[in-house]
Amino acid sequence: MIISREMFNPMYALFRTSPGDRVTYTINPSSHCNPNHLSYFKFVGRIVAKAVYDNRLLECYFTR
Structure with missing residues (x-):
C-alpha cells in the first residue's frame, strides 16, 4: 500500500493529476527530467500488474 x-x-x-477532475492520474510530460524515469515506469507497471x-x-x- 505504501508503494502504491x-x-x-x-x-x-x-504522474500528475488530470486537470479536469484531480482524481485520475496521467503520465507527467516532465517525467524525462529524471534520468531513470523509464526504469521507474517499468517498476510501476510491474506493481500495477501484480x-x-x-x-x-x-x-x-x-486516464486513457
Missing part, C-alpha cells in the same frame, strides 16, 4: 501511494508522489515527477493479478485494489485511477 509513493508511485504518485509529485517529487518523482512520474495488483491486478492478485485482485487487489490500488488507490488510484488512470
Whole structure:
C-alpha cells in the first residue's frame, strides 16, 4: 500500500493529476527530467500488474 501511494508522489515527477477532475492520474510530460524515469515506469507497471493479478485494489485511477 505504501508503494502504491509513493508511485504518485509529485517529487518523482512520474504522474500528475488530470486537470479536469484531480482524481485520475496521467503520465507527467516532465517525467524525462529524471534520468531513470523509464526504469521507474517499468517498476510501476510491474506493481500495477501484480495488483491486478492478485485482485487487489490500488488507490488510484488512470486516464486513457
